């Protein structure tokens with residue numbers, strides 16, 4: 001998925017999560033969710049976030065590879081358990097944002113290995129990154145965001 005599709009989906013999921021989890025600090029919650037909706041691609045030097053953090057991205061890519069450990073469920077779970085005790089809303093925001101990214105990558109052709117490196121099984125879907133199908137999906141997400149904002153604002 002392109003970073004803007006991840007951002008849009010992260011934003012949509014953050015709006016839905018505010019209602020679902022009854023979040024109090026809404027703006028901070030949205031910002032953290034949106035940040036973590038693109039964060040996992042730090043493991044790819046050519047990604048938007050990778051290019052902005054070249055050194056860190058190169059190190060992570062060298063050690064873990066792209067769509068390896070940084071695209072597994074372990075990192076968000078570890079972050080969640082650390083941050084939940086500091087501030088439960090931050091913990092939830094990280095989990096929601098990170099999982100929104102994993103979900104979107106899981107429906108691409110390349111897929112992810114959510115339990116890597118313990119279990120190597122890959123899950124994937126029909127969408128090719130940057131294809132017309134992804135662009136349609138992006139527009140659907142934008143439509144849902146607009147719809148949601150119109151109802152709740």
Ligand SMILES: [Zn+2]
Nearest residue numbers: 040041071105
């Ligand atoms: Zn990714």
